Amino acid sequence: MIGTSTAEYIFIRGCILILHNIAPASLLYTALLLSPLPTSLSIHSLPLPVKAWLVAEATFFTVFFLPYKYYLQSPAIHPELPSxxxxxxxxxxxxxxxxxxxxxxxxxxxxxxxxxxxxxxxxxxxxxxxxxxxxxxxxxxxxxxxxxxxxxxxxGRDILPGKGGAKSLRLTVDKVDCLHRSLLWYFCVWVVDTITYLSMLYSGFHFHRASLKRFFMLFPFRPLTVFSTYRSPVKHLTYWHRPHLSKDRLPILFIHGIGIGLYPYTEFLRNLKPVGRDDREVGIIALEIMPVSSRITHPALEKDVMVREIQAILKYHGWSRFVLVSHSYGSIISTHLLKSPLTAPLIGPIVLIDPVSFLLHLPDVAYNFTARQPVRANEYQLWYFGSKDIGVAHSLARSFFWSQNIMWREDLGVAGADGDKGRDVTVVLSGRDLIVDTKAVRRYLAASLSDGGIPNKAQGCMTNGNRKASITKARKQETGAWTGGKFTGSGLEVLWFEHLDHAQVFDSETTMRAVGKAIGAYSAKV
Incomplete structure (x- = not known):
């Protein structure tokens, strides 16, 4: 995530201005090209490659995007209601x-x-x-x-009778609000994907591709993946795998967030190398969630389908227990894994980075990601390159069911007040997160720590003084501040980065090292 400086604002607005106006410029050029008017003759002076590109952009917009946007408006299939x-x-x-x-x-x-x-x-x-x-x-x-x-x-008051002029935010019944993406943009995505592919190979990972029959189910196409000799055991999910060789460490399952796939995490994954006493490498599976990765592909998988495919991948590689690490949207998939009897027994310690699944009933995540009018540079980046992407917009508007996706503290299986042994969990939060109300999440987790469960109504309305007393004050240092002053590797702990925004923990070697420390310690808990 970029910052909020004037220079960054000018940069991001300039990028959006160029990318968003490619389609209308291409349509205008093509119309003039086809026009019999003499005034259109001057447009033939453009080089042939530029002409071909502009015509291709106009064709892509009219033949693909417009009907596809209409198709995406199909109503959501809601899950079965609880009692x-x-x-x-x-x-x-x-x-x-x-x-x-x-x-x-x-x-x-x-x-x-x-x-x-x-x-x-x-x-x-x-x-x-x-x-x-x-x-x-x-x-x-x-x-x-x-x-x-x-x-x-x-x-504490009556709600006035009748109907007012207000309109509520209802993600799965509101229209899918997406913006066109040009072929030039998808070419940039392809370049980034190629860099990611080569970087992951260099870091010792093997790519597990889908069936060749599904090659044309993903755009931009990935020709390099055709040459991979490794095949995913499931229909939809592709992933990167580093073999697990250590006998005294747990392997790591990593699930990324909304964006451009695994590219922002390549350095993090490359340096994530906890080594056991036997000096053998710890394995990693890094899933690719393509519907939220700036691609045109199949719709987001239903919860049960996603869980079954992940379970099949884990079984294929012989993993009986692992460290679960997820970022942002990946915490939604983590919630499903934790609630499923198929995968919950396999999950050991957990690291949730910038999770969006806590307190999901509060409006912050839905409002900030889909409804907020952008003002600052980072908000424009999130708005255009995140929430208005075709796949992301459809995933949130037709497959994001908050009551399924919400994570409560007890879902983590952390050791309770009665002394029962549970999972060790680290939650990484950033003080300037533009999506999540991280201060509210921090208070919720701190209150949970104090009483061994979720806060009751009275605790949910604590005074500011009581809230501050329940949390150890964060120290302003680049490595972040742990709720207890230092990392213990036991129970539920929060790593707080006061001056970071959403996803910025992956921008610095220092902050990545602090998160990697927790993952390395958890990997040792065989």
């Missing part, structure tokens, strides 16, 4: 961690004032959030009314 008791429990659990109810409600309604958010507006939002429904159904209306009553209790 009514389960829904009520989820509602109460969410309310227990809301610290500012008025801000919570306003942000879900895109910053609307409370007088514009009336009872029918809230009912509409509740139907989506807890019933996966866009329309009112008579059999559920008493339940919806009960949730609105609960919202009034949380707010």
């Amino acid at each position: 009514r008791e389960g829904r009520a429990e989820l509602f109460e659990r969410c309310n227990a961690t809301v610290e500012d109810p008025e801000e919570y409600l306003s942000q879900w309604f895109l910053g609307a004032q409370k007088e514009h958010i009336k009872r029918d507006n809230v009912k509409e939002f509740v139907r989506w959030a807890f019933l996966n429904s866009e329309q009112a159904k008579s059999e559920n209306e008493d339940e919806v009314e009960g949730y609105v009553d609960g919202m009034e209790k949380l707010l």
Whole structure:
């Protein structure tokens, strides 16, 4: 993630201006090229390669993008609802961690004032959030009314009757809001992918490709992968594998976030080399999640399909236990792995870097990623190159079901207050994260540490003084600050980088080393 300086702002706005206007410029050129008017003759002075490129861009926009964008608007297939008791429990659990109810409600309604958010507006939002429904159904209306009553209790006031002008953010029923990507952009993606491919090979990884029959299911095409002699044992997922040779260390499963695939992590993975006492290398599997990697490909996999494919990959390589490491969107997949009986028993220690899955019922992640109007350079980068990408926009608008994706502390399986042995977990957070309210996540984890479970409603509304008392103050140093002052490798620990933004932990050797220290220690817990 870039910073917020004036120079970076000018750079990112310039890149967006050029890339976003390739399509209209190409359409205009092609129209003039086909025009019989004499004034169009001057356009023939362009070199032939430039002419061919502009015509190709215009064709790509009209023949592919426009119909594909229409196709992407197909409604989401929502997962099966939990029981009514389960829904009520989820509602109460969410309310227990809301610290500012008025801000919570306003942000879900895109910053609307409370007088514009009336009872029918809230009912509409509740139907989506807890019933996966866009329309009112008579059999559920008493339940919806009960949730609105609960919202009034949380707010400490009555919600005005009727329907106001506010519009709520409802990811899986709102339109898929994406922007065109030019062939030039996909050429840049191909260049980055090629660099990543060569870099990973140089670092000792082997690429496990999909079936050759699926070569044309991914764009831009990856001709280098055809020559790989290693084949993925599953239909969709491709991945990079470094063989696990150590007998006294755990291997590592790495899941990346939204962006351009594994490119931002190549140095991190290259230097992630904890070595056992037998001086043999620790294995790594780095998955490729292509629907959120600036590619045109299949839709995001359903939760159960993703879990089964990962389990099959682990079984193929003979892994019976591993360290789970994920970044950003990868924490969503980590949540599914932790909740599945197929994979949960295989997961040892965990490192979650910039996770987006904690407190997912709060509006920050959904609003900041999909609805916020960008102002600063980093916000424009996230907006154009992240949320408006075709694959990312579709994945979030049609496959991102928050109640499935949310991670509660007990899902981690950390040792409880009764002394039961559980997993060791490190959560890496950045103080200037532009997507996640990391301070709220930090308070949630700190409160959980203090009582061995999720905070109750009273704890969710602690005073500022109580919150500060529950957390060790962060030391301002490049290596980050651990909640307990130092890394112990036991229980749940938070590594806090006060001055970093989302994903910037991968920009510095010092910060990567601090995260790698935890991973190396966890790998030793065979």
